[in-house]
Amino acid sequence: MRRYFITGLLIWVPLGITLWVISTLVGAMDQLLVLLPQGSRPSDLLGVHVPGFGVLLAIAIVLGTGLVSANILGQRLVRFWEDVLARIPVVKSIYGSVKQVSDTVLSDSGNAFRKALLVRYPHGNAWTVAFQTGTPAREIACMLPEEHVSVYVPTTPNPTSGFFLVLPKSEVVELDMSVDEALKYVISMGVVAPAAKPEAAALCKPIIRPKPVDAERVDANLPG
Structure with a gap:
């Protein structure tokens, strides 16, 4: 019974966690539907709430923002928006730090998290x-x-x-x-x-390096 129970857990636990994460993300994105005017929301048109429309709306917003900011006018609007945020005392510190990290991590030319x-x-x-x-x-x-x-x-x-x-x-x-x-x-x-790569296994060599000297032990052995 214990073996069967563990085997069942190994099947259902990953599936349950996956469904929970997806459900949480979809539920959070469905909150974006409040941005739509009353009467034009999917629940108003269909008469029933269908999860997933928020994901489509989020993708449309992100793609639309990228499309608008790709031209000269959009870049000016982005700079204007960033200048406004830079004048707000607390917001400028948070936004500036997050902006710098996201630009470094997500940039194609950056080396962050590439190795x-x-x-x-x-x-x-x-x-x-x-x-x-x-x-x-x-x-x-x-x-x-x-x-x-x-x-x-x-x-x-x-x-x-x-x-x-x-x-x-x-x-x-x-x-x-x-x-x-x-x-x-x-x-x-x-x-x-x-997964092991056969060609990498053939070239694999142990790392042979001297161990770093413990500074505290060296100081303890010094006279005086």
């Missing part, structure tokens, strides 16, 4: 999966003796929280896996491993 890395964390004898988010700011890079990279180390099973680190480029290892595969690997706590 999956293997880094030493939380100490020199442990390794974890991380993502390269770019290069350090000039004020930081000029103080470092060699080339460094900005790295985001996600937590598991919730990758939206994590740690931002600046590490030497020579101490990070670029993995032969996509960002999606690395995210699945992190979220599953290492259970869902990426």
Whole structure:
């Protein structure tokens, strides 16, 4: 009975969570229907609420916004809107930070979350999966003796929280896996491993590097 129960859970739990996430997203997007005039909403025309029309409306709004902002007039309107938000004391800090992060992450020319890395964390004898988010700011890079990279180390099973680190480029290892595969690997706590590639297995070599010296132990052994 225990084996059958666990087998049933393995079938229904992923399906239930998937349906719950989709239902939550669709329900949130259906709230956009309040933007339509009274009487022109799908529930008014059909006489019954049909979930999913909010998703179509959200897609239409996003596509329409991108189409309008692609021309010169639309770009002027966007700049005007951003200038208005920049004059609001609290909003300008939140909007500016989110805008900068979204432009960096979603831009095709950016390097944010384009590479999956293997880094030493939380100490020199442990390794974890991380993502390269770019290069350090000039004020930081000029103080470092060699080339460094900005790295985001996600937590598991919730990758939206994590740690931002600046590490030497020579101490990070670029993995032969996509960002999606690395995210699945992190979220599953290492259970869902990426599919092995035969050609990558043939070229795989162990990482042989000296362990970093523990500064506290060195100080303890110094005379005086």
